[in-house]
Amino acid sequence: MANHGADCDLIIDYFNGHLSREEKAVFEDHLENCAECRAELAEWNGLIEDLPYDSEPVTPPEGMKERVLSAVFAEEEPKQHSASAEPTLIGNAKTNSSSPSKRSSAKWVLPAAAALLLSLGGNAFLYNELQQQSTELTQSQETVDELLQYVTLSPTGESDENPTASASIVRTGSQVNVVINASSLGPLANDEVYQVWLIEGESPKRAGTFIASESGAGAVVFTLDEFNSEQWNQIAISHEPDAQSETPEGEVILASEL
Amino acid sequence: MSGPQDIELYQQVLQRDKNALESLYDRYQKLIYSFSYRMTKDTTLAEEVVQEVFIKLWNSHSSYSEEKGKFSSWLLTMTRNTALDHLRKQSSKPAVEFEERDSLRETAETPSDLLEEKEKKLLIRRSVQKLKKEQRHIIELFYFQGLTHEKISHRTGLPLGTVKGRIRLALKHLKTYIHEEGGKANG
Ligand SMILES: [Zn+2]
Numbered sequence: 001m002a003n004h005g006a007d008c009d010l011i012i013d014y015f016n017g018h019l020s021r022e023e024k025a026v027f028e029d030h031l032e033n034c035a036e037c038r039a040e041l042a043e044w045n046g047l048i049e050d051l052p053y054d055s056e057p058v059t060p061p062e063g064m065k066e067r068v069l070s071a072v073f074a075e076e077e078p079k080q081h082s083a084s085a086e087p088t089l090i091g092n093a094k095t096n097s098s099s100p101s102k103r104s105s106a107k108w109v110l111p112a113a114a115a116l117l118l119s120l121g122g123n124a125f126l127y128n129e130l131q132q133q134s135t136e137l138t139q140s141q142e143t144v145d146e147l148l149q150y151v152t153l154s155p156t157g158e159s160d161e162n163p164t165a166s167a168s169i170v171r172t173g174s175q176v177n178v179v180i181n182a183s184s185l186g187p188l189a190n191d192e193v194y195q196v197w198l199i200e201g202e203s204p205k206r207a208g209t210f211i212a213s214e215s216g217a218g219a220v221v222f223t224l225d226e227f228n229s230e231q232w233n234q235i236a237i238s239h240e241p242d243a244q245s246e247t248p249e250g251e252v253i254l255a256s257e258l
Numbered sequence: 259m260s261g262p263q264d265i266e267l268y269q270q271v272l273q274r275d276k277n278a279l280e281s282l283y284d285r286y287q288k289l290i291y292s293f294s295y296r297m298t299k300d301t302t303l304a305e306e307v308v309q310e311v312f313i314k315l316w317n318s319h320s321s322y323s324e325e326k327g328k329f330s331s332w333l334l335t336m337t338r339n340t341a342l343d344h345l346r347k348q349s350s351k352p353a354v355e356f357e358e359r360d361s362l363r364e365t366a367e368t369p370s371d372l373l374e375e376k377e378k379k380l381l382i383r384r385s386v387q388k389l390k391k392e393q394r395h396i397i398e399l400f401y402f403q404g405l406t407h408e409k410i411s412h413r414t415g416l417p418l419g420t421v422k423g424r425i426r427l428a429l430k431h432l433k434t435y436i437h438e439e440g441g442k443a444n445g
Contacts, residue, residue, distance in 0.1 A: 008422075009407065009418075009419075009422065011422070012400065012406070012407040012410070012421065012422060012425070013406055013407050016342060016400075016404040016405065016406065017339065017342045017343070017346065017404070018346070018406045018407075040426075043429070044429075045335070047401060047429070048331045048334045048335045048338065049327075049328070049331050050378075050382050050432075050436060051382070051397070051401055051402075052289065052293040052296075052334045052337075052338070053289075053375070053378045053379045053381075053382040053383070054296075054379075054382045054383055054386045055289075055292040055293045055295070055296035056292065056296065057288060057292050057379070058288075058291065058292045058295050059288070060287055060288065060291045060305070060308070061301055061305060064287070064291070064305055064308065065283065065284075065287065067305070067309070068283070068287075068305070068308055068309045068312055069279075069280060069283065069312075071309050071313065072279065072309070072312045072313050072316045073276060073316070
């Protein structure tokens, strides 16, 4: 334990989360043997009972509640009716060609919350903010998301509702998420759902199921194991009788080329 | 406290009860937002922090149980850690000193301010105000800005080896004042 004092000095950076994974492991080992650091850390953790209350009360910005709650609930897993409707179908249907690193042209690097913020849909202000921030964040290696593709889906049929939707394909670490955000959707009856499809050649693969709120809004985040932009040529949303459809049975209401 | 207890609401959140999440949101948004703003000094970042905290809560990425202490403390710890994450990502930006409170200051009371929370705020703020200026400063850098050991040393002009002792001393005084003020309030 020659290094004892030096290890004790890591406590500030440990508490504030500045240690690398290796340093953190070193300090956590040290904690096992150093009662003084354990006591100090317990005390610092206990500050959460007091110090946050020293914050000047500020009124949250207009509309924050709606934005936050819609982002929170947009995160919700798609509603599943049975095991056969597992949304990982696509993820399991791996591409047998090329490496996943071979991706298409323009990529934007976005902060971690990007996918969620993007699900706020028409909020052009936030969207621009994110793109601005992205340049500053390119050097941060931690949990940055990469927007691989962003498309707007167009209505395919003649419906009174005139639905709209966007799809963001975002890489987070080794995962690729497809974030769908739709609005002006028509009402659903009984077990009916909206189903997202990724279409490879002629064959559609299930890519997330969602229902619409009373106001006609719906969102789903769907995880792919990998994404190869050449694999999929279209994304579409159909109105299905239930969440079991393995191929589109109902009307396709929105679609876009990928 | 009126209405259901935090723990009851939390258990309903685990059952995917959106209304329960909304109740917790209403109960804590102002405290969490104010704390996030105090840490980030940026309205956009503070809102991102609030959003992330509630997403974590909704998706049970970290779980609360009563052995972990008060629910509010658990939620605030999650808030601080989330804010620290965001601050680290921003750390390439120049730091802004935050001594004078700015235009977001707000004194109007809202009905959602719990009495308990209000008393606590008064007690803590009175106690912090009793600290010497340099003690408040080191707590600001250490706790609210979550700076590295090295940056705290740099910003305060204290040698690296002295920083921890000064933090400890400031916190010891704070504890004493909280105890004194608390005693006054209860007597
Ligand atoms: Zn130690």
